[in-house]
Amino acid sequence: MNEQISNQELNERLTLIESMMQEGRRTTGRYAWSFVLWGVAYEVAIIGATWLHLVYAWPVTMVLALVATIAGFSTHKTKSHESTAGRAIGSMWTALGASLFLVLFAYGFSGRMHETQIFVAIATAHLGLVNGASGMLLRWRAQFACAIVWWLSSAAACFITAEQSNYLLMADVFLCQILFGIYAMVLEQKRLNKVNCHA
Amino acid sequence: MPELPELNPIVHGKLRLALLSLLATVEEAEFTWLREKTGSTDGNLGAQLLKLEEAGYIAVEKKFVQRKPQSLYRMTEAGRAALTKYVQALKTLLGGAIEG
Structure with a gap:
């Protein structure tokens, strides 16, 4: 059959393989909305606790964000396919959530939370860890750059x-x-626009 | 002159190649996800998946989730080997074309 196949067709096949493999490997992009959601929740909690002096600003916003995240994930049919990398990243974020909830809630309710810097150092170190691991796993420089920012902030929080x-x-x-x-x-949207009928 | 490799006709089909490439990156995938990613129709997708299954390149598990039928597809070792061999053959053919 080879005689009938042009080089253009062969190249098309290679491009098809590459694009389909990229589609299968997509992981973090699908969950980008949760970054924004948690970002807004953190900002609201910081403003509420620091400047409005609301005692329950952190627990209330965190619980609301958690409920919204669970609701969001249940509407996004994430079980339609599963890759090892996707499961690894999902597990890391779940573990991060459990770790932060446990430690920071305990810290907040212990009555020993006199130094905000410690709170910030713990939270940013956790976020640096997961973003760093995810960035390395996905070879995503932008996410790894975020991890560096979190790590530097964690160290800086000890001195400010x-x-x-x-x-x-x-x-x-x-x-x-x-x-x-x-x-x-935005990246996810661009990718979705690009993916049309390759097959 | 070295003999040019033959391209496996089962893997070479555009939709079948797309399906194998997708399944190579995931542990398992639902029919609906494969349909969404390839943009194919139910009938065509079902027929091509059946060809791949008959060739032993993919395995299917059918079950009911909340009373709805669900088909989960995964790539077999034979399928992975066939795709790898196909990619190598493609590269050899393209390499030969570049070298003239």
Whole structure:
């Protein structure tokens, strides 16, 4: 059959394989909305707790964000396919959520939360860890750059004042959650527009 | 002059190649997801999946989830080997064309 096949057709087949494999490997892009959601939730919680002095700003916003995330994931049919990388990344984010909820809630209710900097250092270190691992796994430089921002902030939080740490956390959340989430959503949309009938 | 490799006609079909490429990256996939990714019709997709299944390149598991039928497809070792061999053959053919 080879005689009847042109080089153009062979190249088309290679392109088809590549594009389909990219489709199968898509993971984080589908969940970009949750970055934005959590980013907004963090910002609301920081403003509520720091400047409006609302005692329950953190627990209330976090629980609401969690409920919205669960509702969002249940409407996005994520079980339609499963890749090893996708499951690994999903597991990391679930573990991050459990870890942050447990530690920060315990810290908040312990009555020992006198230094906001410690809170910021713990939260940013956790976020650096998961974004770093995900960025390396997906070979996604933008996400790894976010991880570096989180890690640097975690270290910086140990040396700055409580007020500065609040501003730092707000800036990080805006950059690495909201802006990064919007960027990932734009990429996802572009990819969806590009994917038409290859087959 | 070295002999040019033959392209496997089962893998070479455009939709079948797309399906194998998709299934190579996931552990398993639903029929609906494959349809969405390839943009094919139910009938054509079903027919091509059946050809791949008959060739032993994919395996299907049919079950009911909340009383709805669900077909889960996964690539077999034979399918992975066939796709790898096909890609190597493609590269050899294209390489031969470049070298003239």
